[in-house]
Amino acid sequence: MSWLPELRLVVADRTDLTPTVRRFALRRPDGGPLPGYEPGAHVTLTTPAGHRRSYSLVEPGGEAPGEYVVCVRRDPAGRGGSASMHDDVVVGTGLTATGPRNRFPLLPAKRYLFIAGGIGITPIRSMATRLRAEGCADLRLLYLTRTAEDAPFLDEFPDATAHHSAGRGRLDLWPHLATPDDDTRVYCCGPLPLIRSVRALTAHWRPSRVHVEEFTAPDGYAAPFTAVWAPTGRRVDVPANRSLLSALRGAGVAVDSSCEAGTCGTCRLAVLDGGVEHRDAALTDEERRASLLSCVSRAAAEEITVGPVTG
Ligand code: FES
Incomplete structure (x- = not known):
């Protein structure tokens, strides 16, 4: 995947659009232009509490916008990312961002x-x-x-x-x-x-x-299943409230991750046997045929066999 530079941004405006949705305008500290984007793009922000979350850009974009505008809905059942954006971010707060990236591009049509x-x-x-x-x-x-x-x-x-x-x-x-x-x-x-x-x-x-x-990785997980780690044959129980990534790590299997929201592709694993319920926003259909993103995706049935991606 392509490497994207990290941007240091500062919150220039914070406005409540509804009782649960807050708008944030982010600018460069020196007020200079930001990397351009097209409609459908998102940026990934690191919240003050350390969560990495991807948010769509709500303005129409262009070549060198002066600000990025995102809207965050407070999710009381979430894992803390939206709460940190609502509770910890004020005008003047510095945030790091990667992107913009666009996996939902606007294509021509009548x-x-x-x-x-x-x-x-x-x-x-x-x-x-x-x-x-x-x-x-x-x-x-x-x-x-x-x-x-x-x-x-x-x-x-x-x-x-x-x-x-x-x-x-x-x-x-x-x-x-x-x-x-x-x-x-x-x-x-x-x-x-x-x-x-x-x-x-x-x-x-x-x-x-x-x-x-x-729009977001689901916070709730549907059903428990068993993951077989192919290199060792070890069987790992993945409970309903735990991700495959977390369960594998708990069993001593080292899997890299970054966003833990199904958007960056870092935690990709090969699928050697079993169906997948894909919940990511990153893989192509081709990639989904033989791999999954372990931070969000799950087995479609009781058992799945996974291993490192090779090649
Ligand atoms: S860690 Fe980013 S997609 Fe899983």
């Missing part, structure tokens, strides 16, 4: 259908702002949140289909996806269940027309 789940609105807001500036009017947004209060930037999308699930249940996406259209690109960003649903409901679309990004 029409766009955006599906945003919660804070998944952030890369989509960047894309929509860019498209509007370029005169593209044919974009639709399905914006799915628990309540209207949880929906930052909602006022920027007066034509959006905004669905708030509290008391109403989930929006039926099928009417919006039933008819495939090669002139439309579908972009979906949100939590894993939404990604899965959109993937399933667009199985009859041309794959190149459907783009998805899970």
Whole structure:
């Protein structure tokens, strides 16, 4: 993977967009220009408490922006990254960042259908702002949140289909996806269940027309399984509340890691036997056929055999 320089940034502005979502504007200490980016890009920040977290850039980007703007939703069930951003970061706080990197690029199309789940609105807001500036009017947004209060930037999308699930249940996406259209690109960003649903409901679309990004590594782990470490044959139990990476390390297997959020690729392992529930935002489809990112991904069944990546 490509090496990205570390940037030292300072928080220039901090604003609450909703009771749970806070906006941070980050600049170089000398106010100079930052590396450019395109819509869909993210930066990885190290929070004051030491967590590395990737956040989408919400502005439309360009060649030499003066600031990076990210929005962070406080996740009370999270592992501390969002809490540190909310509790420890004030105007003037210095943060290190890597990036920008873009694994969710905005590609040309006649029409766009955006599906945003919660804070998944952030890369989509960047894309929509860019498209509007370029005169593209044919974009639709399905914006799915628990309540209207949880929906930052909602006022920027007066034509959006905004669905708030509290008391109403989930929006039926099928009417919006039933008819495939090669002139439309579908972009979906949100939590894993939404990604899965959109993937399933667009199985009859041309794959190149459907783009998805899970906005964060899941904090909860679904089911326990057993990992067999191929070089030694050692069997390692991976409990429901523990990552494969953590369980292997607990058993004395050395595996490198960096982001521990499924975005950097450092913790990649070869899969020698067994199915995988991929939860990362880094591997290509080709790479997923024979490897996984152990910090977030899990066995799809009761057992999986993994080992170091070779070659
Ligand atoms: S440590 Fe970065 S993807 Fe696993």
